[in-house]
């Protein structure tokens with residue numbers, strides 16, 4: 364279990380004070396995967412580095428497995444850090460060592476007997492699906508394989524907690540999925556508690572139990588993934604959710620899209636639906652109620668756990684006088700509405 368209580372982190376640079384984290388409270392329950400999502404510069408790296416005290420908070424408590432790390436001596440801290448594994452965006456492997464030697468490295472540091480090291484390395488490479496690559500060097504591996512080596516290496520120390528610092532940001536979408544599945548399997552089989560930071564809601568959606576949104580050093584929203592996807596409270600959370608969905612305006616519409624209504628334009632709406640409304644027949648209801656046409660130009664629906672959500676590009680036609688009422692009706696149904704333009 365990880366608990367951050369009232370964490371503030373300030374950096375001082377040439378008489379300038381930068382507050383990277385402001386009074387952050389966050390709890391990752393035992394055995395859960397917690398994702399923190401935020402834009403560049405929001406404070407994600409600083410936050411995750413505070414958990415193992417790579418950055419020492421200016422104020423607040425960092426409690427990992429029941430002990431407040433900020434109160435420990437250097438020797439005690441070194442011991443506690445062994446329970447905290449970390450993986451990075453750029454893998455941080457030792458290029459002069461083979462895959463097996465990289466995984467063996469932390470075990471050699473604690474003077475584990477050679478035979479035991481070998482056995483453990485074999486076991487770990489099996490777990491991450493890299494048995495065949497034991498004698499290869501990192502330079503000959505793909506990005507996904509390198510991250511698997513890094514995961515095996517960090518698991519060698521039997522951590523109770525794993526910190527993932529943008530672990531899939533350097534990988535293509537297919538490889539990202541396979542690494543995320545591996546992390547989920549490790550979480551389930553080894554009961555390792557995980558905190559990950561990412562700028563992609565996609566990552567959160569696929570493996571996290573809980574999510575927090577960070578902006579300018581503050582957690583502006585947090586909850587279970589199902590809660591946040593179903594009822595996002597902040598515009599930023601809605602933006603991150605929408606960015607994990609993609610609807611393009613087809614070229615045929617884009618070419619004649621006008622920013623303003625010239626008198627006979629038909630509004631093209633981008634509707635973002637969450638769990639609350641996704642199962643309701645809102646388009647047909649609006650059509651009937653306001654005597655308009657509402658045709659779907661393109662759409663993508665998705666799921667996070669049991670929650671459905673999605674975005675739709677919809678063209679309104681027919682009774683022009685009722686367009687504004689129809690848009691208000693969508694908003695009343697908790698649908699986020701953006702007028703993409705008029706065609």
Ligand SMILES: Nc1ncnc2c1ncn2[C@@H]1O[C@H](COP(=O)(O)OP(=O)(O)OP(=O)(O)O)[C@@H](O)[C@H]1O
Nearest residue numbers: 374376381383401402403404405406407408409410
């Ligand atoms: N060592 C440092 N000295 C001074 N300022 C720092 C330091 N580390 C981070 N910052 C500042 O703290 C803020 C948060 O940075 P941080 O790296 O935690 O953000 P981030 O969300 O991880 O961004 P990115 O996704 O781009 O890595 C930024 O304004 C950054 O410039």
